[in-house]
Amino acid sequence: MIHPMVPEVRRIKRVYRENHNTVTLAVEAAEAAGPACLPGQFNMLYAFGVGEVPISLSGDPAEPGVQHHTIRDVGAVTRALTRLKRGDSVGVRGPFGSAWPIASCRGRDVVLIAGGIGIAPLRPAIYALLRERERYGEIALLYGARAREDLLFGEEMELWRGKYGVQARVTVDSAKWDWKGNVGVVTALLPRVRFDPAHAVAMICGPEVMMRFSVLELKNLGMEDRNIHVTLERNMKCAVGFCGHCQYGPTFICKDGPVFSFDRVRSIFGVREL
C-alpha cells in the first residue's frame, strides 16, 4: 500500500458471474509486497468516476498474486464494479480491519453462520480452516439466502461437504416446488448439525437482525459470548479510523472491526440508534 488514503490502480484478472446480481472480481495483488490479507478483512474498491465502497475479501488468502472480491449490485458504485470486465482497472486501498479468529479455533469445533452475501467474507475463513482441516473438530456451515437464485458458491459447498467433511447446510426463505432443499430461517439449521457448544467457536456474517437471532440461539445452546464472533457493517469511508463515519459506540468498524467478538459489542449490539 503506497499510502492508506491513496488508491492503487490494479487490473482485473478474471470476472466470475456468481448469480443474477453478484460477481466476483479477481484483482491483481499489489506489486509492492504489501501486508498479507487475513480472512475477514476488506479493501476499499474505487470505481473510477463513480465512487468507493468497502468490499470484503472473499478468496483464498493464501492464493498468491490475486485478491477476490464478491460484489452484489445494490447501488451506483457496486453496479459500476459489477460491470467491470477482465483487463479493466479498479482503485484499491487496503487490506483493512480485523480478522476472523482462525488461530483460536484449533482443537475446537467451528460453526459458521452466513446470511445472503455474508457468505463472501466467511469464505476466506473456510479456506484457512480447510487448509489445515486436521487441526479442527467439527466444522458446520449454515447458510441462509432469500431464494434459490441468490445462492452463492454452490459447487464449492459440495466440495467442502464431500472432501472435507464440512456439515454444510443451506436454507432459503421461500421456494417453489423445484427446490428440494431446506426452507426457513438459518437458525433452524442449528439443531441439525453436530458440534459441542462448550468447546466451539462461532463466526457469523449477514444482516444484523439475522446475526442477532443467531447469537441468541448459540447462547441458548450454551455458547459463551467471547466464543461468538460477528462482523459488522457501517458507512465506511476512510477505512483508517479518521473520518468517523463508521463509528459504532466507542469503536470504529473500519479500524477496530469489522470482526468483533460478541463480548466486545454485546452492550450496543442491536441498539436501534447505532
Add this chain to the structure above:
Amino acid sequence: MKTLEPILEEHPFFRNLEKCHLELVVGCAANVRFEAGQFIFREGEPADQFYLIRQGKVAIEISPPQGEPIIMQTLSEGEILGWSWLVPPYHWQFDAKAVELTRAITLDGKCLRKKCQEDHSLGYELLSRLVPIIGKSMEAARLQLLDVYGVKPRAS
C-alpha cells in the same frame, strides 16, 4: 406385538416424557409413510392428526391466488408437523407435502384432545412442549417477513 412406545420415547418431542403419559399417548399413535410429492394434508381440511417426523422432509406450502404454491418452511427428522388439531375449529391452515419419502408417527388429534381433557397434567405436558415450537415458528415467520436478505437500493 411391538408397540410404538420406544419410537415415541426416542423422538425429541416426547423425550423424557413420563411413562404414564407415554402410555396414554401411544394409544393414539400409528405409523405412516408418504411418498415424495404426496400431500399429507390440505388447507381447510379437518385437522385431526399431528405428526412426528422420523425420516424425510415435509414442505409447508401456501398458495397465493392464481399463483404457484410457495414453500414457507420445511420440516425434517426429529421435528413435528401441525398444531391445528389443538386449536378450534381444528382445520389446517396450510398445505403439507412430502418432499421426499417421509416416515412419521401420526397421533390422532381427537384422541389426544380427549386424553388431555381427562388428564390435565398430560395436557400441560404436551402444551409445554408445543408452545416453544409454535413460538419459534412465529419468530421465524417474522424474520422471513422482514426479508433481511433482500436487496435494498442504496447510494453505493
